[in-house]
Amino acid sequence: MRNVPPWREPAPPGGTMGEPRTRGRFGEYGGRYAPESLVEACREVDEAFRDAWADPGFRGALARLLAVHAGRPTPLTPADRLSEALGVRLCLKREDLTHTGSHKINNVLGQALLATRMGRRRLIAETGAGQHGVATATAAALLGLEATVFMGERDIERQALNVFRMRMLGAEVVPVTAGSRTLKDATSEAMRHWVGATGDSHYCIGSVVGPDPYPWMVREFQRIIGDEARAQCAAELRTGVPDYVVACVGGGSNAAGTFAGFADTRALLVGVEAEGGAGASRGRLGVMHGCRSLFLQDDDGQITQAHSIAAGLDYPGVGPEHAHLRDLGRARYVTVSDEEAAAAAVRLARTEGIVPALESAHALAWVIRAAGDGELPAGSTVLMTLSGRGDKDVSTLKELL
């Protein structure tokens, strides 16, 4: 038996975002804190993913799906008018232009293809904003799988359009009435459901959270954002690599995928959280939903409810790799208020003709604020991942504006 827990070992230098260390550890975070009934299922996913990721046939099939169905590569759009106003050079990685309208499709196509390879007939998913649910329903329809999506009742109200889309695509949407009736509770319910369905179903987790291998696997499926952006920045920017790489963080999948493309450069990585859902900025060490990471908690150790105008950021924790990047100082995590995000969404609409998802608007709001207060030096180059488009948020925005 070991006396020194593995998380006391010195952290690897630089946060290169490679394969996690033994037992799915990113520094002291990660791991597989799953009920015993799910441990074997996690092991099977891990084995299948390792096997598939090393198989050019799988990679080729996924690349083809991403190209012909999801519309990759997505463009890099220089935000010229906004850049001029802000005094920085801002480029947007356009995940909003993927089929289904957000980066979630990258991960889901990967996992759905993996599920098929594992002989599973059904996908289980949780969703907050509905984007991951829509992506799951889409991939299931495309590959002939069934889909069951758990969604908090409150989010069902907020994201009616996406609920309709999922149902139209043939998915079953299960309302979750427990707790805060948002993403946290939908995730708990999806895990509980998976316990009874491991035989024929794959749990398609929507972000870089959950038990090992999910945080790593989802980051690898989202790495395409960063890899494409890296090459596009090399062509577009005089400096080759941007000075800042910015993305919003719910669980952290679009940010992890983006950061992965720049982890070995000198770019400064910034993750932007919602003020009311700031796991990386204000969370404490804990274990929830299968992994050790940072979670918002009260003085008794109960997980507290997150609040954000953006349903996709309404999660009281953050993926374990982000917690690790924060500890290493490789990435910084900052927060933005609902009001700043809403104002940023309007500003992007009026300067660039793009209505962003409220989640993505958080990242932009930080760029606007940081350019305004000099934190972003004049003339610096900024890559920002526009994780999704704002169609799903129009009713929220209508009430606000």
Add this chain to the structure above:
Amino acid sequence: MTDLTLAAGAVERHLRARRDAGRGLLMPYVTGGITPGWTDYLRAFAAAGADAIEVGLPFSDPTLDGVTIQRASDTALARGASTRRILADLSGVPDLGVPLVASTYYNLVLHDGPEAFCAALRGAGVAGLIVPDLPVHEADELTDVAAASGIELVLLASPATPQPRLAEIAGRSRGFVYAVSVMGTTGERAALAASAAELTERIRRVSDRPVLLGFGISTPDQAREARRHADGVVVGAAVMRRVLDGAGPDDLRAFLAPLRQALDQECDRPR
């Protein structure tokens, strides 16, 4: 096996002694802090012939619990229950003659740190601990600390657990092995799953530690059937549904009596 018996902690010694005397083991569950006088349920359990008592420390996100225990946890938390208050309540309970085993999710253990957490349990007279989201391969951080504090860390085994891992779980579990009867969450079920017999049989092959079957056991018939395979049963959701419906300690005593009887009858038969 004498070595193991000598080395065993209080929970295991107690359960082994009763098992070896031919008694079917009964461990009822109650969510701590569920009602103002909740510790009266413990007295009722003991009076009804419980061999150990499981006390749930409610957590906001119980990923292995079905609707009943979820609701019980929410109710207790809404009443202001916390680990600290529940343990304070327990400290005031005179010795019931049966061991108390706490159960909770790992976040609450990490919150104070494993050492402080185990010391607090011990201080409140708790002798065992069940953490459903702490599988054996993540348990290193807690096992030694628990042992040093005199807390027996009970590990769970599942129908999906492969045999070599089952041997590791049975070997490292303390107190007893918690056999999860079914691939599912806690909650009452119409019948005992076939997986229960098979899992118990597989644990038997690698260990003679007491085996308690849990998840779904709610009727005397199910208890009787479980007893044919395992050393005893854990009854959780069936108790908590009654508590949520307003049952008092006497009602629970009446509910447990036929279960006790069923276990006793089954062990009278030649095995």
